[in-house]
Amino acid sequence: MTLARAHTNIALIKYWGKKDARLILPYTSSISLTLADFYTDTRVTFDPTLGEDRFTLDGTILPTTKVTPFLDLVRDLAGRHQFASVSSVNHVPTAAGLASSASAYAALALAASRAAGLRLAPRELSRLARRGSGSASRSLFGGLAIWHRGFDDATSFAEALPAPKLDLAMVVVLVSAKAKAKASRSLMANTVATSPYYPAWVEHNQQACERMLQALAASDFERIGELTEQSAMQMHAAIMAGDPAFTYFQPETLAAWQTVQQLRAAGVAAYATMDAGPNVKVLTLAAHVPAVVAALTPQFAGRLLTTRPGPAATVLED
Numbered sequence: 001m002t003l004a005r006a007h008t009n010i011a012l013i014k015y016w017g018k019k020d021a022r023l024i025l026p027y028t029s030s031i032s033l034t035l036a037d038f039y040t041d042t043r044v045t046f047d048p049t050l051g052e053d054r055f056t057l058d059g060t061i062l063p064t065t066k067v068t069p070f071l072d073l074v075r076d077l078a079g080r081h082q083f084a085s086v087s088s089v090n091h092v093p094t095a096a097g098l099a100s101s102a103s104a105y106a107a108l109a110l111a112a113s114r115a116a117g118l119r120l121a122p123r124e125l126s127r128l129a130r131r132g133s134g135s136a137s138r139s140l141f142g143g144l145a146i147w148h149r150g151f152d153d154a155t156s157f158a159e160a161l162p163a164p165k166l167d168l169a170m171v172v173v174l175v176s177a178k179a180k181a182k183a184s185r186s187l188m189a190n191t192v193a194t195s196p197y198y199p200a201w202v203e204h205n206q207q208a209c210e211r212m213l214q215a216l217a218a219s220d221f222e223r224i225g226e227l228t229e230q231s232a233m234q235m236h237a238a239i240m241a242g243d244p245a246f247t248y249f250q251p252e253t254l255a256a257w258q259t260v261q262q263l264r265a266a267g268v269a270a271y272a273t274m275d276a277g278p279n280v281k282v283l284t285l286a287a288h289v290p291a292v293v294a295a296l297t298p299q300f301a302g303r304l305l306t307t308r309p310g311p312a313a314t315v316l317e318d
């Protein structure tokens with residue numbers, strides 16, 4: 001039995017599109033920030049008395065369709081054949097729209113591999129988590145992480161980046177707590193297959209990774225923020241241009257984005273990003289959090305969450 005915890009992450013340079021859907025190999029590398037306040041705890045017990053895998057999420061019994069194929073990978077690696085009981089608890093504010101496959105599969109990779117008797121190095125764990133969900137490869141690491149796109153299973157993994165000399169913070173704006181209008185996995189595939197902007201996205205986003213590494217090494221927050229906004233907007237531009245046309249933007253998404261622009265015009269270093277849903281995440285410095293929250297409160301009172309860089313995934317009980 002192993003109980004493990006992994007935190008969610010938000011990509012500053014986005015991942016959007018798979019070159020290989022089975023192995024989850026991405027077209028571009030991506031760079032993310034792991035968050036302190038949102039995480040998943042997962043307990044895995046391999047049990048010789050079970051006749052099938054079992055899965056509960058937040059106390060509810062669910063089908064094992066997303067868990068069993070992943071456990072099969074672990075069983076293959078470990079040479080074990082027992083079924084397992086998996087119990088996960090998401091520590092994400094209810095309906096925050098942040099519940100994430102990233103923390104889920106990172107926690108599952110760590111808990112299941114250890115419970116099966118494996119002691120995987122961080123790179124191997126990241127490769128395993130990647131097979132569950134691409135963004136999970138980054139959630140094994142604290143602070144900033146880069147997922148190298150690589151060219152095969154062995155070379156596509158994430159690793160931690162040195163922390164910039166910046167007191168980073170993130171303010172999450174809950175535009176909508178409703179379930180996603182479209183699941184990211186199928187939309188991602190549709191963007192790759194149909195968006196005329198997808199090849200441009202790949203080229204620019206890969207260059208953006210290099211630029212982001214330079215900006216992080218220089219602790220240049222303005223450049224980090226600009227690159228963060230560009231990667232999000234370029235991803236959403238590629239999504240919008242697909243067939244059928246679609247966008248995650250809602251009116252309040254743009255309103256939040258505009259407030260962030262106004263903050264910058266007023267000298268507050270804050271930059272917006274957005275994933276496969278309408279919520280806006282504002283990257284800022286800890287010193288600016290009160291100003292960011294004050295500017296967003298008139299429209300989003302009670303719908304703002306502030307967080308900081310979070311730690312690497314850990315084993316809580318073994």
Ligand code: 2P0
Binds near residue numbers: 101
């Ligand atoms: C990211 N997203 O880099 C991007 C930005 C959403 C927008 O990774 O199909 O759940 O399981 O590999 O990781 C969300 O997609 O996708 C995501 P799969 P995942 O964070």
